[in-house]
Amino acid sequence: MTMLDAKIPAGPLADKWSNHKNSIRLVNPANRTKLDIILVGTGLAGAAAASTLGELGYNVKAFCFQDTPRRAHSVAAQGGINAAKNYRNDGDSAFRLFHDLIKGGDYRAREANVHRMAEVSNQSIDQMVASGVPFAREYSGYLDNRSFGGVQVSRTFYAKGQTGQQCLLGAYSGLIRQLARGKVTMYPRRDMLEVVIVDGEARGIITRNLVTGEIERHSGHAVVLATGGYGTIYYLSTLAVGSNASAAWAAHRKGALFANPSFVQIHPTSLPQLNDYQAKLTLMSESLRNDGRIWVPKEKGDRRHPNSIPEEERDYYLERRYPAFGNLVPRDVASRAAKERCDAGYGVGDTGLSVYLDFGGAIEKQGKKAIEAKYGNLFEMYNKLAGINPYEEPMRIYPAGHYTMGGLWVDYNLMTTVPGLYAIGESNFSDHGANRLGASSLMQCAGDGYFILPVTIGDYLAERFRTPRISTDGAEFDAAEKEARDKLERIMAVGGKQTVTSFHKRLGRIMWDDCGMVRNEAGLQKALSSLSELKEEFWREVKVPGRLDQVNQELEKAVRVADFFELGQLMCRDALSRKESCGAHFREESQTPEGEAQRIDAEYSYVAAWEHKGEGSDHEFHKEPLKFENVEIKERSYK
Amino acid sequence: MKIKLKIWRQESAEAKGGFVSYDLEGVSKEMSFLEMLDYLNSTLIEGDEEPVAFEHDCREGICGCCSLFINGRPHGPAGETTTCELRMTQFEDGSEIVIEPWRSRVFPVIRDLIVDRSAFDKILQAGGFISANTGAAPEANSIPIAKHKADEAFDAAICVGCGACVASCPNGSAMLFVAAKVSQLALLPQGRAEAKKRVRKMVAKMDELGFGACGNIGACEAECPKGIKISHIARLNREFLRASI
Ligand SMILES: Cc1cc2nc3c(=O)[nH]c(=O)nc-3n(C[C@H](O)[C@H](O)[C@H](O)COP(=O)(O)OP(=O)(O)OC[C@H]3O[C@@H](n4cnc5c(N)ncnc54)[C@H](O)[C@@H]3O)c2cc1C
Ligand code: SF4
Ligand code: FES
Numbered sequence: 001m002t003m004l005d006a007k008i009p010a011g012p013l014a015d016k017w018s019n020h021k022n023s024i025r026l027v028n029p030a031n032r033t034k035l036d037i038i039l040v041g042t043g044l045a046g047a048a049a050a051s052t053l054g055e056l057g058y059n060v061k062a063f064c065f066q067d068t069p070r071r072a073h074s075v076a077a078q079g080g081i082n083a084a085k086n087y088r089n090d091g092d093s094a095f096r097l098f099h100d101l102i103k104g105g106d107y108r109a110r111e112a113n114v115h116r117m118a119e120v121s122n123q124s125i126d127q128m129v130a131s132g133v134p135f136a137r138e139y140s141g142y143l144d145n146r147s148f149g150g151v152q153v154s155r156t157f158y159a160k161g162q163t164g165q166q167c168l169l170g171a172y173s174g175l176i177r178q179l180a181r182g183k184v185t186m187y188p189r190r191d192m193l194e195v196v197i198v199d200g201e202a203r204g205i206i207t208r209n210l211v212t213g214e215i216e217r218h219s220g221h222a223v224v225l226a227t228g229g230y231g232t233i234y235y236l237s238t239l240a241v242g243s244n245a246s247a248a249w250a251a252h253r254k255g256a257l258f259a260n261p262s263f264v265q266i267h268p269t270s271l272p273q274l275n276d277y278q279a280k281l282t283l284m285s286e287s288l289r290n291d292g293r294i295w296v297p298k299e300k301g302d303r304r305h306p307n308s309i310p311e312e313e314r315d316y317y318l319e320r321r322y323p324a325f326g327n328l329v330p331r332d333v334a335s336r337a338a339k340e341r342c343d344a345g346y347g348v349g350d351t352g353l354s355v356y357l358d359f360g361g362a363i364e365k366q367g368k369k370a371i372e373a374k375y376g377n378l379f380e381m382y383n384k385l386a387g388i389n390p391y392e393e394p395m396r397i398y399p400a401g402h403y404t405m406g407g408l409w410v411d412y413n414l415m416t417t418v419p420g421l422y423a424i425g426e427s428n429f430s431d432h433g434a435n436r437l438g439a440s441s442l443m444q445c446a447g448d449g450y451f452i453l454p455v456t457i458g459d460y461l462a463e464r465f466r467t468p469r470i471s472t473d474g475a476e477f478d479a480a481e482k483e484a485r486d487k488l489e490r491i492m493a494v495g496g497k498q499t500v501t502s503f504h505k506r507l508g509r510i511m512w513d514d515c516g517m518v519r520n521e522a523g524l525q526k527a528l529s530s531l532s533e534l535k536e537e538f539w540r541e542v543k544v545p546g547r548l549d550q551v552n553q554e555l556e557k558a559v560r561v562a563d564f565f566e567l568g569q570l571m572c573r574d575a576l577s578r579k580e581s582c583g584a585h586f587r588e589e590s591q592t593p594e595g596e597a598q599r600i601d602a603e604y605s606y607v608a609a610w611e612h613k614g615e616g617s618d619h620e621f622h623k624e625p626l627k628f629e630n631v632e633i634k635e636r637s638y639k
Numbered sequence: 640m641k642i643k644l645k646i647w648r649q650e651s652a653e654a655k656g657g658f659v660s661y662d663l664e665g666v667s668k669e670m671s672f673l674e675m676l677d678y679l680n681s682t683l684i685e686g687d688e689e690p691v692a693f694e695h696d697c698r699e700g701i702c703g704c705c706s707l708f709i710n711g712r713p714h715g716p717a718g719e720t721t722t723c724e725l726r727m728t729q730f731e732d733g734s735e736i737v738i739e740p741w742r743s744r745v746f747p748v749i750r751d752l753i754v755d756r757s758a759f760d761k762i763l764q765a766g767g768f769i770s771a772n773t774g775a776a777p778e779a780n781s782i783p784i785a786k787h788k789a790d791e792a793f794d795a796a797i798c799v800g801c802g803a804c805v806a807s808c809p810n811g812s813a814m815l816f817v818a819a820k821v822s823q824l825a826l827l828p829q830g831r832a833e834a835k836k837r838v839r840k841m842v843a844k845m846d847e848l849g850f851g852a853c854g855n856i857g858a859c860e861a862e863c864p865k866g867i868k869i870s871h872i873a874r875l876n877r878e879f880l881r882a883s884i
Pocket of ligand 3: 703
């Protein structure tokens with residue numbers, strides 16, 4: 001084990017970022033044109049980075065697996081994006097935003113990064129508005145804000161329920177502008193399979209062209225991953241179904257440490273699973289909790305229609321347990337509370353695995369029109385999917401896998417442990433500790449892509465402009481291509497009888513049951529052994545029809561699932577090694593007498609970062625100790 | 640329930656395609672349309688046949704990947720619905736469902752039901768952006784925008800780039816898609832500076848790529864899953880006229 005150095009700049013918290021910007025090396029504009037940057041992933045983080053790096057003059061080669069960047073999973077974010085503008089004059093500031101995030105992350109995030117994210121948040125909003133993002137406005141013509149997910153100020157900017165779409169399209173418009181200028185070259189419909197390391201530095205990637213099946217080599221002076229999160233490991237999740245860990249895992253296999261893999265956010269307000277065919281769980285935005293009240297019947301197994309259960313026979317359990325925050329408690333708390341009620345037999349619906357989210361009172365007080373203006377499209381979406389009209393009866397919701405706080409370990413410059421290899425957006429572990437607050441992922445992605453990476457990467461590239469264009473002919477490229485090809489051929493060669501999806505479903509079930517909302521030693525051990533059995537069965541029984549050299553969607557899925565098995569094992573090991581509860585990581589062995597998460601700061605105030613030691617060997621564990629100098633560490637109480 | 644599927648199969652862009660029929664039993668009304676296709680695919684794989692290729696990702700009506708021409712209508716029979724939002728409740732036991740890819744000269748088939756829609760990106764590249772460099776933006780609230788204008792811009796901005804408008808148009812015109820972007824940016828003060836250049840370049844690119852001319856038929860509006868209004872085409876025409884004088 002080693003102690004990791006995040007290279008956090010010295011000085012007072014609020015000055016670190018400016019000091020750092022003032023002191024790091026820059027690349028002069030003429031030299032930038034000699035530098036190629038590979039950027040994998042063009043969601044909000046990647047598209048923002050591509051446009052900014054292109055403007056700066058770098059040559060960007062950008063990759064995504066969809067047919068166009070505009071379809072990246074960021075498009076699905078609904079509720080909003082935070083910034084510390086303090087437009088409401090309600091006492092907000094970068095420091096307060098920082099403070100909320102550190103507390104929300106249950107004191108498991110790095111102070112300096114979080115403060116920087118809060119600092120640049122305002123600029124991201126400016127940038128987006130200038131790019132034509134149509135955020136919601138008040139009648140005055142000024143930007144509207146709402147309060148979102150477990151905080152007491154209104155700092156969330158939104159565009160109805162399509163905030164992610166509008167933010168992504170804004171960043172994508174910057175990217176296509178650079179495409180037109182020739183500064184960005186787009187390689188869509190590509191899966192990244194390998195990172196190529198030359199002399200210890202990231203110098204390229206291997207991709208599969210998803211149309212022709214061709215295995216391709218690409219080189220650059222640096223490689224940036226912006227490949228999103230891996231919540232799809234649960235099979236059913238709120239993520240777009242193509243979301244995956246494979247790019248990050250390829251980097252991990254080549255030496256990039258993976259941090260806090262088991263920190264996964266389970267979102268409290270998703271549509272419940274309705275049947276076995278279901279391919280995903282649709283999120284109902286958290287903003288609904290601003291006006292909706294969550295309840296279950298007081299009586300176990302009460303099967304009456306919700307509208308005929310009188311007020312006094314309803315248990316508004318969040319309001320009961322957390323009077324200060326009520327329905328607005330953070331996601332992890334709300335999710336566990338729903339699970340607790342359902343496990344205790346109070347859940348509703350056919351399966352007993354859902355709770356009510358009720359707008360009856362809000363409609364009575366504010367009128368249907370006001371509610372429609374705020375949530376119209378969400379109500380419609382719910383009605384389309386569940387066949388229930390939320391204006392007339394409560395929605396039914398249940399928690400679902402949603403966001404991965406874990407990811408590639410990066411230092412303050414957002415560089416992984418492989419020199420020249422960066423990770424931004426959801427693909428890194430950086431800013432959300434053990435739990436992410438609502439509307440702060442888009443904020444992080446925009447900050448990383450627009451304002452942070454384009455500066456910090458200069459520090460690394462400053463010396464590299466002398467390195468001539470990197471050839472893709474070297475032995476390292478040969479080896480990486482062979483590795484990629486061998487893996488694909490191995491999958492195709494199994495020739496078993498079971499579909500990839502059937503394995504993914506079983507894998508998801510194991511992870512959900514034992515490495516989901518609640519974890520314990522025995523369950524995690526059991527999950528580890530089930531995972532290794534299932535993985536072995538996969539490599540014996542999976543069936544991937546078709547050929548390598550054509551569109552082959554089953555093969556694409558198979559690669560993802562194969563990597564998920566390994567990531568799943570690492571998630572369980574990580575969860576086992578952290579014997580405390582913190583944020584979304586709830587170890588049953590570590591709870592307060594009232595059943596709340598019990599952190600053990602003396603032992604676990606660190607980031608766990610895992611090193612891949614080769615196929616078949618155990619990961620090596622490293623630590624980044626966390627220091628809190630600007631916030632008082634408290635029990636995270638929402639009572 | 641039991642349904643009969645007639646699906647366009649085509650191995651590659653070069654290959655000759657054709658319809659193949661499948662009888663599918665055990666379909667549930669609770670399935671979404673794409674879950675029904677997932678189910679078909681699992682039976683095909685188990686029976687040693689190749690699954691049907693189709694595009695999808697978010698499965699909640701926002702990414703614009705899904706793009707199936709179902710019984711002669713883009714995104715199927717339900718109004719303002721993307722294919723992935725379509726449910727099997729829309730279909731009766733025993734019904735026949737014909738599934739094709741988008742049909743357009745400009746959207747060639749890649750495989751089965753997947754088409755190449757990169758022409759859309761090319762149109763946007765011609766001018767579908769505001770040239771705002773990172774870091775140069777003014778304070779966001781320094782540009783007040785009347786709420787009704789912002790709302791109208793938003794209503795145009797929610798286009799998901801699916802291409803149903805093109806697939807539904809007898810002339811294969813991309814006007815609704817182009818108009819949505821032109822209109823969004825024309826309504827916002829930030830977008831005015833480049834408005835003339837933008838509309839000229841985008842329209843020229845659209846013509847150059849081979850999309851058909853708009854004949855004011857209105858099929859696009861009727862089939863757009865996001866309810867983009869044809870009035871945006873009127874605004875495009877006005878903008879275009881202004882740019883030409
Ligand atoms: C339903 C939902 C609602 C949400 N709502 C909000 C919200 O309101 N506010 C908020 O702040 N956050 C929200 N989030 C979280 C937020 O949307 C995501 O965390 C964020 O958008 C991630 O952006 P990204 O740029 O890191 O990655 P993504 O947008 O996921 O993009 C990943 C990119 O990487 C590419 N890629 C992935 N794997 C590969 C590979 N192997 N090879 C090549 N390319 C690859 C993809 O093509 C894509 O371009 C929500 C999430 C969900 C699921
Ligand atoms: S205008 Fe409508 S139909 Fe056309 S691409 Fe946009 S969302 Fe699809
Ligand atoms: S799959 Fe995303 S819109 Fe249908």
